[in-house]
Amino acid sequence: MKGVVTSLKKVSEVIKEDLVSADGIILGCPTYFANIPGEMKTILDDWNWKMKVDFTDKVGGAFATGGGQVGGQEHVVVSLLLFMLHNRMVVAGPLYQNETTGSIWAESGAAAITGPLDPGVSEGELDGARRLGERVACVAAKIKGN
Amino acid sequence: MKGVVTSLKKVSEVIKEDLVSADGIILGCPTYFANIPGEMKTILDDWNWKMKVDFTDKVGGAFATGGGQVGGQEHVVVSLLLFMLHNRMVVAGPLYQNETTGSIWAESGAAAITGPLDPGVSEGELDGARRLGERVACVAAKIKGN
């Protein structure tokens, strides 16, 4: 997308300025027992309480990787979205359409099955991630009035 | 809020035009076994499949009533938000701030505990509902470019 500047960082390296200046934030992580890894959640908790970042009306999206068929990836995505909603953000997910039938839908986030079951990230999974990024950028641009 | 027109309807009485013309939609219901009542979910399912409504970038919010301390009201709110996200909507919740400490936060939706445990809807619960309506209207106005 034209005019969109992205920054890719580990949460442990994110500083307050990164969060304050962002119009959209996409959070992602592996799945630890159907939820956000404790180490990452500890960092996220501090963004509000220690860093005192105001996330109001920033646009959020979420993705997760997980090693199972019902591995908890979706619960991670929902948990990340709830983290963002409780921090006053607006959230959205990747858009899809079926060119043949014309049907349209979206998902709540992006995900990839990884590990022994399904090594690597497939093209379809990458496509979901790209759609997530595009959606968050589009909604953020609208909310910013661009 | 100035310039906001609202329409309050039972889902069973909503027609396609209501949904198409809305910039924001707030869904709410009682809690049946920790989820949306089946009767209401049947109607919601048809909004996409039978009515063919395009909800893209409409702004959504959710509320629920429930008769218990862990009565499932939150799972209803999350379920309604996921329904909206999967229908390509953008979702947000009510904003709060503590005037004394200056701390700010939000919730994922509004809710009221009802039934024998806590009859009626309290002032705090009404306040949450008002904040939800205001937030959805504000975000919808921004996305529409007003």
Place this chain on the structure above:
Amino acid sequence: MKGVVTSLKKVSEVIKEDLVSADGIILGCPTYFANIPGEMKTILDDWNWKMKVDFTDKVGGAFATGGGQVGGQEHVVVSLLLFMLHNRMVVAGPLYQNETTGSIWAESGAAAITGPLDPGVSEGELDGARRLGERVACVAAKIKGN
């Protein structure tokens, strides 16, 4: 498993005697907008309210099919488990182990990705379903004192 009698029925064909006599119940369904289809939820709602079935200490498991990477299948599984928990059941999921590393884990239920994205039910998905059935039967036998 020896000594286990199973009965496979559509929820629309289940009668009170089926539910009363069962020590374990596994519910499954397709995913409609990240949740249980409204038509099925309506039937489930009536099991308690109209049929007056007492589900106390029956053992429950859940599975779902869905047509996407973050298609809402997990939210369906969790929703079915919450339906059962709120009806006084005990719930459990399929057990897994890695023969090579010795690591052991479980999932919250079984699922299959279906539709254009991934037609059919794979061997791995069937394996998850079998493990779910075995787990529910084992826990039910223990609770019954067999």
Place this chain on the structure above:
Amino acid sequence: MKGVVTSLKKVSEVIKEDLVSADGIILGCPTYFANIPGEMKTILDDWNWKMKVDFTDKVGGAFATGGGQVGGQEHVVVSLLLFMLHNRMVVAGPLYQNETTGSIWAESGAAAITGPLDPGVSEGELDGARRLGERVACVAAKIKGN
């Protein structure tokens, strides 16, 4: 309940022997942004990966405190239950009945609203916690064959 020995510990003080010897485990925590506090989740993650505890067929229950009407307490309860399910546990919630109408139900766990909104833990909230403890003990006794 007769014959039930309980041990109350902070998760940071729990040692492997505590977990190995327990037939039932009830986890509870405050709500940080609609989920388990990161610090606690980090400890829980290690119970499996570092301590190598086998939780198979232990019985689990969950409770949470939170400072809001839709404060995320339920998402914490569900998250704790999913943590336990993914660690091969069986889970259940507190049983309730209405003496007048004869209706029976359960909830997915126990919770208390705390903070400025509703200081302290009410009698009803304590009652839910007691019911949760009793339920987990009863199911654990059944599974152990007592």
